[in-house]
Amino acid sequence: MRIWLIAVGQRMPAWVEAGYAEYAKRLPPENPLKLVEIPAGKRGKGADIARLTAQEGERMLAAIPASARVVTLEVEGRPWNTPQLATRLAEWRQGGRDLALLVGGPEGLAPACVARADERWSLSPLTLPHPLVRIVVAEQLYRAGTLLAGHPYHR
Numbered sequence: 042m043r044i045w046l047i048a049v050g051q052r053m054p055a056w057v058e059a060g061y062a063e064y065a066k067r068l069p070p071e072n073p074l075k076l077v078e079i080p081a082g083k084r085g086k087g088a089d090i091a092r093l094t095a096q097e098g099e100r101m102l103a104a105i106p107a108s109a110r111v112v113t114l115e116v117e118g119r120p121w122n123t124p125q126l127a128t129r130l131a132e133w134r135q136g137g138r139d140l141a142l143l144v145g146g147p148e149g150l151a152p153a154c155v156a157r158a159d160e161r162w163s164l165s166p167l168t169l170p171h172p173l174v175r176i177v178v179a180e181q182l183y184r185a186g187t188l189l190a191g192h193p194y195h196r
Contacts, residue, residue, distance in 0.1 A: 043139045044068075044182065047077045047104050048175055049097050049146035057172040064179035068186060072134065074179055077104045081146045090148055098151020101143055109139040110159050113150055114178065116168055118161030127185040129160075144174050 053061075065074040079100045082093030105111060110133060121129060133140050142162075143154050155161070164177055187194035 042072055042134050042137060043106075044072055044074045045077055045104075045106060045109065045139060045141045046074060046144065046175060046178060047079060047101050047141055048144035048171065049079045049081050049101070050171060051078045051080055053172050053175070057175060060176035061179050064176065064183045067183045068179075072182075072186065074182060076175070079104065084147070094146065094148050094151045095153070097146055098154045101151070101154050102157060105141045105143075105157075106139045109141040110136065111141045111143065111157050112160045112162050113143045113155055113158040114145075114164060114174055115150065115155070115161050116163055116166060118163035120163045120166070123181070123184055123188060126181060127188040130182065130185045131189055142178060144171055144178070146171060 061076065065076070068074050079097055082088070082096055084090070084093065143150060143158070145151070145154070164174065164181070169177065184194060
């Protein structure tokens with residue numbers, strides 16, 4: 042099973058790229074984490090935010106691999122603690138389908154992306170900056186995997 046992190050935004054600060062890369066490289070080769078960056082629409086005075094978000098959503102939906110399970114990252118999603126995430130990861134692995142995790146831009150996900158979701162996951166009731174979500178997701182997937190493997194990382 043491959044895991045696709047499909048996220049709005051490009052040219053992240055070096056600390057975001059380094060943090061994401063550190064945890065992504067730790068994942069096992071049978072479950073690689075691949076980042077797909079979706080260009081954000083240009084925001085400025087008078088920008089049609091609903092239209093920009095919808096266009097970003099169209100690009101996100103086009104990037105989802107065929108037959109992948111889709112999980113959106115949303116404040117309103119289901120919160121999982123680490124053991125619960127490990128259980129979900131084990132179930133996703135058993136299902137054999139690729140997994141696409143969708144992270145929206147500054148205004149969140151397009152309604153079409155939310156409608157396409159098989160599941161909705163909340164990292165926190167707090168609104169997190171979307172670049173930080175990349176790092177947190179990669180680390181939490183690594184942590185859940187180590188828990189399943191009996192590795193001491195998760196204590």
